[in-house]
Amino acid sequence: RRIRSLAGFELMIAVLCSAECIAVPYYTALMEATAHPLVTAIARRILRDEAFHLEFQAENVALCAASRSEWGKLSTAAYQLAFVGAAATLVY
Secondary structure (H helix, E strand, O other), rough: HHHHHHHHHHHHHHHHHHHHHHHHHHHHHHHHHHOOHHHHHHHHHEEEEEEEEHHHHHHHHHHOOOOOHHHHHHHHHHHHHHHHHHHHHHHH
């Protein structure tokens, strides 16, 4: 949240996408690791919500990148991939 509040719109999207990308394997593993019907239902619901969130955020990322050159798009994608990797490593 601190990073998002200091950043512009596009970095806020990258931070949100990072959290959502990390949530998907986490809740998938949680769902597969339990036989409890309530936990499974909650994890399934969260995964469904995350799918919609990621689709929505992908549209926002595409809108932000539309005005960039190919080099700008590539460098931004590399930065975002590094950010997601660092966040996933931190969570792991």
